[in-house]
Amino acid sequence: MNDYALTELNKEKGFGGEGLTVDREIPIIDMSDYFHRKAEITEELWKAATEIGFFQLKNHGIPQELIDEAFFLSGQFFDLPQETKAKYPMLPGTNSGWEYKAQVRPSTGTPDNKESYQITLPRMKPLWPTGEEVPMFRPSLMAFERHNWALAMKVLSCFADKLGLNSDFFTAHHDPESPEYQSTVRLIHYLGMEDAKPEDFKFWRAGAHTDYDCLTLLHQRPGQGGLQLCPGKDAQGRAIAWTDVPPLAGVITCNIGDMLMRWSDDKLVSNLHRVRMPKPDEYLGPRYSIAYFAQANKDAVLEGPEGKYEPMTAHDYMQMRLGANFGKK
Ligand SMILES: O=C(O)CCC(=O)C(=O)O
Numbered sequence: 001m002n003d004y005a006l007t008e009l010n011k012e013k014g015f016g017g018e019g020l021t022v023d024r025e026i027p028i029i030d031m032s033d034y035f036h037r038k039a040e041i042t043e044e045l046w047k048a049a050t051e052i053g054f055f056q057l058k059n060h061g062i063p064q065e066l067i068d069e070a071f072f073l074s075g076q077f078f079d080l081p082q083e084t085k086a087k088y089p090m091l092p093g094t095n096s097g098w099e100y101k102a103q104v105r106p107s108t109g110t111p112d113n114k115e116s117y118q119i120t121l122p123r124m125k126p127l128w129p130t131g132e133e134v135p136m137f138r139p140s141l142m143a144f145e146r147h148n149w150a151l152a153m154k155v156l157s158c159f160a161d162k163l164g165l166n167s168d169f170f171t172a173h174h175d176p177e178s179p180e181y182q183s184t185v186r187l188i189h190y191l192g193m194e195d196a197k198p199e200d201f202k203f204w205r206a207g208a209h210t211d212y213d214c215l216t217l218l219h220q221r222p223g224q225g226g227l228q229l230c231p232g233k234d235a236q237g238r239a240i241a242w243t244d245v246p247p248l249a250g251v252i253t254c255n256i257g258d259m260l261m262r263w264s265d266d267k268l269v270s271n272l273h274r275v276r277m278p279k280p281d282e283y284l285g286p287r288y289s290i291a292y293f294a295q296a297n298k299d300a301v302l303e304g305p306e307g308k309y310e311p312m313t314a315h316d317y318m319q320m321r322l323g324a325n326f327g328k329k
Pocket residue numbers: 186188206211218220227273274275289290291
């Protein structure tokens with residue numbers, strides 16, 4: 001493992017505490033009329049992605065009905081008996097299938113209080129629930145996956161323009177027709193806390209981390225908050241203040257991941273985020289979210305235009321990060 005990789009893994013270990021909270025503005029970027037407005041959208045995306053690493057997209061083009069269906073089907077899946085879900089286990093290093101409280105963040109050392117089901121298309125054959133278990137799960141989520149891919153490619157194309165690369169540079173490296181495709185949809189169910197004991201609240205729904213992909217598109221449900229981001233670091237590189245990311249209706253929350261930070265020679269910034277527990281006077285029910293992680297195909301070589309870091313394949317990069325979160329293969 002090279003030094004850069006080690007720095008990233010160590011970085012996550014120092015952020016387990018509560019920290020301060022401050023209000024910050026999270027840019028909302030209008031994606032409408034993309035092909036005519038691309039230059040303007042590109043400037044807004046670049047500013048947000050180089051300064052705070054987080055932004056929200058409106059008029060993004062993914063039909064609300066498809067998003068609502070994906071959440072409905074996610075709820076149906078997680079309502080299945082544990083023994084049915086256990087037929088579709090997530091094997092280490094695969095980012096596909098179901099896991100229950102298996103993700104231990106390096107920042108906290110304790111499992112996230114959640115279950116998730118991940119879809120990485122080339123690996124799904126044995127992992128789709130049957131049509132009797134969850135009707136329409138596969139067709140609807142395949143459509144959802146492809147819409148998220150298309151939106152992610154629009155955003156990445158803007159970054160390619162600013163980095164002096166061909167507009168379709170990142171699209172070619174996230175080719176879903178390739179067996180090397182490794183972008184992932186993650187359905188997440190954070191467990192309800194209505195009957196939890198006071199000591200259960202000291203854990204995290206998702207411990208502080210940076211994402212290991214290029215770009216994350218996160219769908220949240222209004223009324224189910226808890227996501228916080230932290231763009232600031234103190235002199236020792238520790239988190240200094242956290243900001244709530246509101247789960248607004250009609251927007252998709254996006255953040256840059258470490259893979260793109262490395263690929264852009266650190267111009268685009270991947271920042272820390274986490275999902276906190278509800279406070280006793282807040283909504284205590286379950287929280288559902290869905291993320292699409294654009295992760296370059298396994299055979300992509302991550303090499304920035306300025307060559308700041310040693311080239312590394314996207315496959316090796318992902319395996320390093322998955323090993324640190326879910327145990328080794
Ligand atoms: O559920 C959320 O709001 C955030 C999830 C997240 O950050 C992740 O899975 O990487």
